[in-house]
Amino acid sequence: GQNIDQPTEMTATEGAIVQINCTYQTSGFNGLFWYQQHAGEAPTFLSYNVLDGLEEKGRFSSFLSRSKGYSYLLLKELQMKDSASYLCAEMDSNYQLIWGAGTKLIIKP
């Protein structure tokens, strides 16, 4: 079956670094996506990994290991505005996204 696992909630301090992990199990794989969703708003696209390794985009980076079914989103120099839910989604063999329940990130001053 297909199952996306990510922590329900994480807390971090402003200015620090946080890593949000995501594991997936699927018979087909066409990429791993990360989205940010502020409370009451729509998800917005952050990153996409289809090959192993690290993709860096400003303060945000995303890593993928296809052999381990594992990805993480790394947020550096945390700001209060980074308080949001972070959604991991795997694109399956039919090019449909299978979504995790999201990780609520709480940033404390």
Added chain:
Amino acid sequence: IAGITQAPTSQILAAGRRMTLRCTQDMRHNAMYWYRQDLGLGLRLIHYSNTAGTTGKGEVPDGYSVSRANTDDFPLTLASAVPSQTSVYFCASSEYDNQPQHFGDGTRLSIL
């Protein structure tokens, strides 16, 4: 401003009523999607369309129907609303089905 527009923003509906949620995009994207988002669960795909004139069923299609008469519009219809359809509904689009999806602001639907 380019993007995806959903209407209405929110709606309270009596059970048994028919309701159509509207979604329009002006990015000329080929693929469009309808999701529902419930507390504690990931986004779940209801229906999708990879190109105008075609539609497909997602993970939770029962009780919902869609049409894709043209590239821009992808309405979602609840034929006879039930309380379990209370949710936040998001419409999304992507240039092709293997590309990142962009979301509308959502419709909050409450079925009483």
